[in-house]
Amino acid sequence: MLVRFWGTRGSLPVAATATIVQDKVAQALLAASGRSFADLDEARSFARNELDFATSGTFGGATTCVEIEAGDPAAGDPFIICDMGSGLRGFGLDAMRRCSEGHARTYHFFMSHLHWDHIMGFPFFVPAFDPNAHIVIHSGHEDAETALRRQQEEISFPVSFDWLRARIEFVTLKPGETYRIGAVQVEVMEQHHSHSSFGYRFTDASGKVAVFSTDSEHKLEKMEGEADVAHFFREADLVICDTMYSLADSVSMKEDWGHSSNIVAIDLCHGGRAKRLALFHHEPVYSDADIARMHAESMRYEELTREHDPLEVLCAYDGLEVQL
Template sequence: MLVRFWGTRGSLPVARPALAVQGKIARALVAASGRKFNDELEAHAWARNNLPFHTYGSYGGASSCVEIEGADGAFIVCDMGSGLREFGLDAARRCADGHPRVYHFFMSHLHWDHIMGFPFFGPAFDPGAEIVVHAGHPDAEQALRRQQEEISFPVPFDWLRARFTFITHQPGETFQAAGLTVSMIGQHHSHESYGYRFERDGRAVIYSTDSEHKLDNMESEKAFEHFFRDADLVICDTMYSLGDTVSLKQDWGHSSNVVAIDLCHAARAKRLALFHHEPTYSDRDIQHMHAESIRYEELVRADRPPLEVICAYDGLEVRV
């Protein structure tokens, strides 16, 4: 399976202000220290090998949208955040080369940051496209239609030309979709949220965002430990620091890097992707959190197998 991250921010999309971009350029120039490059390719190579990611690159600003390649050629997409627009453009290019125009969406929940990309999803206007929306919410269709009412958006839902099917699943249910075996778990978040486990050929990917893990509900944590069991990749909500989740932002529906690492260790998962980044965090802040997460994993690993901790960014591809 190949996992592509099209949007990794939480709550709302963000763009780096001019001063932040200027700061990156200034730091790069200082680090280059008068070096001369023959062309842009040479400059890119030097920057990639010598600059920290928060200077050379960016974690991006689009809200949640993750693609997982399936077995039967259909598109598999988790959530419809603002990253969905870029995915739709890329999918249209692939369909022009013969890719099936079938899209399976798996919704964690229906809050705006997770559906706001849908009005700009080009394939929804394609009469030859088939769109299947999987959710734990029976009101998923209502949420998408309401977002496109005239008071909010100029294009009504009924103007879309794709063929739509909405399927409601129950927590604990296991079903087949796009060549994958899929199971679903309920999560602690406003208006409910659901995590998904995707399996094929002995490999497993977990998509679990907008889930608050509470220290006083260990029975629930045991359920997540089982759900994450032996996963090859866990994409997990790590929006806040542990201090924030137990003090200022308790009951806000999100979790921390520390809790995610502890759960993945207990489940003996192989790789964790930090996800749903706090929109107020700069690229430097996110990279610092990533470094702290790697250090924490090393300190608490004990006799468990190593857990690789990566940090998701818009454009990242991970092969499982």
């Protein structure tokens, strides 16, 4: 199983400003401390190997979209995608390339919920205009089709949903049920969020498990009621978890906003004996340095509270690939 992150921000897309880029260049120049480089490749090597990620790279600005690649695409196994944030546009372009090389033109979406940052990429999803494509949209919400059609009404978008050429169908899933899609088994869990959200547990034929759990609020003072979540995360090879806020933000001014913290995610993963956690759904006002700082604090907290095997803590960014 291979997990690709196409969009990792929450709430709305963000882009680096000229000032942010200039600051990164200035920091890189300071770190180079007068060094000269023979060519571009040598300079790239310095950036990749000697600069911290917040200086040499970026966590990105696209909203939620994650691809789960499992099975054998050449044998007809479909694309599996979690959410349709603005990162979906990049996935769609790459998917068209892969389809031209023989990948099946079947797309199974699993929707956490229907808020705009999680569906805004669909009007720009190129395969939706492919008459040979088959798109199946799975959701725990019976009004998923209503939400997607509404954002493409003429007052909001110039291309009507009815102009799309792919064969599109909607499937309503039930929490607690298990479904078979291509090479994976999918379990569904309802979560705490406005208008509800749903988490998904994907298990491939080899037993590898990836959990997608975003836009869910887990309160620190009510963790005794989260045993079902820890069970859903049980022994997962990767848990992609909503860690939008710091603990301080999540228990103060942003309580009841429907999101969780890095601290709570680690506690839940420890409880479920998960192997790896990806911090996800980054707060749009957080800079790359802010996110990197939260990542470092998360790793330290995991180490201090560890009672069993280590939990590897990753920080998701647009373009990250994780092989399970």
